[in-house]
Amino acid sequence: MVVTLIVVCEVAFWVLLGLGLVLRYLARLPRLGAAVLLCEPLLEVLLLAVTAVDLRNGAEPDWKHGLAAVYIGFTVTHGHYMVRWADGHFAYRFAGGPPPVKPPKYGRARAAHEWRMAARAVGAGLIAVVLLQCAIWYVGDGEQTASLTDWQAKMGWLMGICVLWAASYTIWPKKPRGAGRDAHGAEPSRPTSRGTTR
Template sequence: MIVTLIIICEVGFWVLLAGGLALRYLARLPRLGGAVLLLEPLLEVVLLTVTVIDLRNGAEPDWKHGLAALYIGFTVGYGHYTVKRIDGWAAHRFAGGPPPVRPPRYGMARARYEGGLWLRTVVAASVALVLLQLAIAYVGDASRTGPLADWQALAVRAAGIHGVIALTFLLWPHKPPKDPAGEPESAPPLMTKR
């Protein structure tokens, strides 16, 4: 049941996002579209509630509960960022807004961008760790909570691997390609944020 609910939450996220943006930009109802977009966190509240009820009813803690915690953590870390990026694209595409700001491609600007993404992963992993630790404390039986501890280790590994990848952009920054004359091409100017 938990896996099905995770799938429903993921599909619901994209349906609410598409519906909110359609109302906002196609139907020209920005307040109603914004209200629909604000419903998205309720999906995670429902998932968290059902997971707690499942554990309270005596379900054996397993990979499904760990996956639910990681899903909620990912949504906390990346949900707003994803909505904002897609909203910027929709505003440009359907409402004549400015083109979305593209991530920098080279140098320290790219390293800062990658570092920001890594911090989102740290937030996601931290939320998942806290939720999993609360579940472990709630179950209270170390012989039954091994799968939850395994998911905690997975969250830490994911944040660590992403940190190493982000660090490579700092230690070995990408350089713009050189044009045929041997000079580095100038990077396109970054657009200002709205």
């Protein structure tokens, strides 16, 4: 039941997103479109409520309940980002809006972008860990909650990997291909102490 609801919530997210954008830009009903988009968070509330009821009714905690917590965490931190992304592309394609701003590719700007994405992933992981811990406290049986503890460990690894990924762009900034070389692939000449080249 929980897995089915996760799939339903994911499908409903994109359906509501598409419907909201169509109403906003094609039907010229921006308020109604915004109201539809604001219904998106209700999906996470519904999933959280059903998961809690499932546990209250005596269901043994397993990977499905852990997956629900992870899904809620990521939709909370990435949902608004996805809505903005889709809104920008839809407005550009169908409503004469400006071209969507693409993520930077190189240098400090790219590193800053990667840190922002890492912050979202860490936020999602922390939300999932907190929800999982609440479920562990609610059940109260250490043996039954082993699968939930495993999900917490996985979230810890995921957060660590995301931070290391972002840090790699800070330590080794990405540069355009061929940057710092001339047309023949040679390094540019450097001035000597007397201002001449060598």
